[in-house]
Amino acid sequence: MKHILFTIFIALVTITTSAQEIKWLTLNEALALQKKTPKKIMMDVYTSWCGPCKMLDKNTFQNEDVANYVNQHYYAVKFNGEGNDEINYKDTVFGNPDYNPANANSRNSPHDFARYLQINAYPTVVFFDENGDLITPLRGYQTPSQIEIYLKMFKNDDHKNITSQEEFNTYYENFNAEFKG
Numbered sequence: 001m002k003h004i005l006f007t008i009f010i011a012l013v014t015i016t017t018s019a020q021e022i023k024w025l026t027l028n029e030a031l032a033l034q035k036k037t038p039k040k041i042m043m044d045v046y047t048s049w050c051g052p053c054k055m056l057d058k059n060t061f062q063n064e065d066v067a068n069y070v071n072q073h074y075y076a077v078k079f080n081g082e083g084n085d086e087i088n089y090k091d092t093v094f095g096n097p098d099y100n101p102a103n104a105n106s107r108n109s110p111h112d113f114a115r116y117l118q119i120n121a122y123p124t125v126v127f128f129d130e131n132g133d134l135i136t137p138l139r140g141y142q143t144p145s146q147i148e149i150y151l152k153m154f155k156n157d158d159h160k161n162i163t164s165q166e167e168f169n170t171y172y173e174n175f176n177a178e179f180k181g
Contacts, residue, residue: 021062025077027089034075038130040135043127044056046122049107060144079113081124082096082110083099083108089113144179
């Protein structure tokens with residue numbers, strides 16, 4: 001009996017610790033939380049039909065190092081770039097007047113907030129500062145080690161000291177990646 005209980009315990013521990021979860025919010029929730037406790041926002045802009053978006057979720061956002069870092073230092077937002085959510089950003093309400101629920105699992109028209117951010121590729125990870133102001137969008141699939149430099153650069157405000165491609169290249173070359181995967 002002890003052996004069975006021990007086996008069940010090990011199985012439960014393995015299941016609960018194998019996939020790390022990012023605590024996802026809506027943008028409206030993150031912006032409200034920023035007013036109480038300022039933190040940067042990392043927003044994953046995805047679509048339901050996007051294969052690389054699903055890979056980003058599985059391979060990068062479920063990576064233990066990435067998830068722990070994001071949960072500690074950012075408000076993490078999931079945003080369907082073709083969805084129907086209403087976003088209240090900087091006193092403007094954004095929606096998707098052309099949203100067609102019949103297309104929920106296929107291509108739909110871009111959300112007005114995605115247009116506002118000039119997002120034209122999925123996935124795109126968008127970073128906002130502690131005031132909710134746009135830092136930059138980062139287009140395309142990112143592995144854990146690829147996204148790490150951006151997570152740390154924006155969290156530490158190092159991007160404010162980089163004024164040229166040459167300076168970014170130097171920063172990139174000197175960056176010591178720590179995330180596994």
